[in-house]
Amino acid sequence: MFKVPPVFARRLQELLRAMPKAELHIHIEGSLEPELIFALAQRNDVPLPYASVEALRQAYAFTNLQSFLDIYYAGASVLLHEQDFYDMARAYLARAAMDNVAHAEIFFDPQTHTARGVAIETVINGLHRACEDARSELGISSTLILCFLRHLSEASAFETLEQAQPLLDKIVGVGLDSSELGHPPEKFAHVFARCRELGLHLVAHAGEEGPPAYIWSALDVLKVERIDHGVQAMHDAALMQRLAQDRIPLTVCPLSNQKLCVFPDLKNHNLRQLLDAGLCATVNSDDPAYFGGYINENFTQVFAATDMTARHAYQLAFNSFEASFLPAPRKAELIARLQAHIHAFA
Numbered sequence: 362m363f364k365v366p367p368v369f370a371r372r373l374q375e376l377l378r379a380m381p382k383a384e385l386h387i388h389i390e391g392s393l394e395p396e397l398i399f400a401l402a403q404r405n406d407v408p409l410p411y412a413s414v415e416a417l418r419q420a421y422a423f424t425n426l427q428s429f430l431d432i433y434y435a436g437a438s439v440l441l442h443e444q445d446f447y448d449m450a451r452a453y454l455a456r457a458a459m460d461n462v463a464h465a466e467i468f469f470d471p472q473t474h475t476a477r478g479v480a481i482e483t484v485i486n487g488l489h490r491a492c493e494d495a496r497s498e499l500g501i502s503s504t505l506i507l508c509f510l511r512h513l514s515e516a517s518a519f520e521t522l523e524q525a526q527p528l529l530d531k532i533v534g535v536g537l538d539s540s541e542l543g544h545p546p547e548k549f550a551h552v553f554a555r556c557r558e559l560g561l562h563l564v565a566h567a568g569e570e571g572p573p574a575y576i577w578s579a580l581d582v583l584k585v586e587r588i589d590h591g592v593q594a595m596h597d598a599a600l601m602q603r604l605a606q607d608r609i610p611l612t613v614c615p616l617s618n619q620k621l622c623v624f625p626d627l628k629n630h631n632l633r634q635l636l637d638a639g640l641c642a643t644v645n646s647d648d649p650a651y652f653g654g655y656i657n658e659n660f661t662q663v664f665a666a667t668d669m670t671a672r673h674a675y676q677l678a679f680n681s682f683e684a685s686f687l688p689a690p691r692k693a694e695l696i697a698r699l700q701a702h703i704h705a706f707a
């Protein structure tokens with residue numbers, strides 16, 4: 362058991378920024394900054410319904426998940442060529458490396474692009490090349506998770522899986538995202554069963570806005586290994602016990618929850634309660650270009666609002682490596698690096 366040495370409260374924010382960490386919940390289309398949206402729109406001659414970067418930023422006032430998704434899918438419409446996907450992912454990975462992210466598992470939404478006539482290999486090859494270059498140039502490792510859009514049919518998810526089949530060596534797993542309410546996990550039971558047979562890792566968004574029942578069915582019907590968000594688990598004591606006992610990771614995104622009004626104020630966020638109940642919670646940015654900050658901003662703001670300590674900081678970074686889909690030796694190496702960092706820091 363690693364004993365976390367005392368860290369002065371005024372140095373905690375510095376520790377949060379400097380400690381090595383993994384990011385496990387980042388939608389790459391949600392890392393598209395308004396400046397890059399405008400640059401790509403110009404490069405690709407795609408019309409935008411906003412006059413300027415500032416006008417687009419002004420539109421980022423959300424009341425719930427759907428109000429965000431409408432703008433997020435519109436922003437992604439500027440992505441057409443392999444180089445566009447490369448530039449987007451390369452920019453995210455450079456920014457993540459600045460936040461001392463040692464490893465990232467990156468979501469992408471192929472159906473958002475194939476519906477506009479972009480080939481799935483254009484998407485995957487561009488993202489994959491950015492991951493490879495970031496590994497050699499920045500020393501950050503990263504893998505890709507293909508997400509099915511849950512507002513579309515299971516047949517559409519199967520079609521997407523078929524298109525991705527020749528490229529499966531470039532992805533580590535599949536996930537489920539988009540509009541949660543009215544689209545329970547069990548709608549995708551068959552396609553997740555097929556992905557499991559193919560040896561892919563499985564995750565799903567559940568319990569962001571949706572009820573604890575969606576978390577239960579993500580676990581028991583889809584058989585996912587991690588829950589994305591999952592903050593609504595708090596309303597179901599038996600579920601909390603199950604998540605703690607089985608060390609099912611939750612990829613929590615504090616600023617996203619605040620901006621989409623899941624918690625009206627970060628002061629009311631339940632991250633600390635989830636950790637104190639023994640759950641394997643992690644901190645992530647979700648859609649950093651839209652929600653006001655990358656991973657370190659999520660750490661520093663939620664810690665400032667909820668009075669967490671160096672022990673929580675260590676636990677969150679440890680959990681991020683434990684919950685990753687990295688091979689055991691690389692996990693051990695990163696956890697050792699984290700412990701050495703905290704020792705040297707204190």
Ligand code: HPA
Pocket residue numbers: 388391426433538539540541566569617647648
């Ligand atoms: N929830 C569901 N779908 C999403 C999200 C999210 O937070 N971000 C991007 N797609």
Ligand code: ZN
Pocket residue numbers: 386388538566589647
């Ligand atoms: Zn998400």
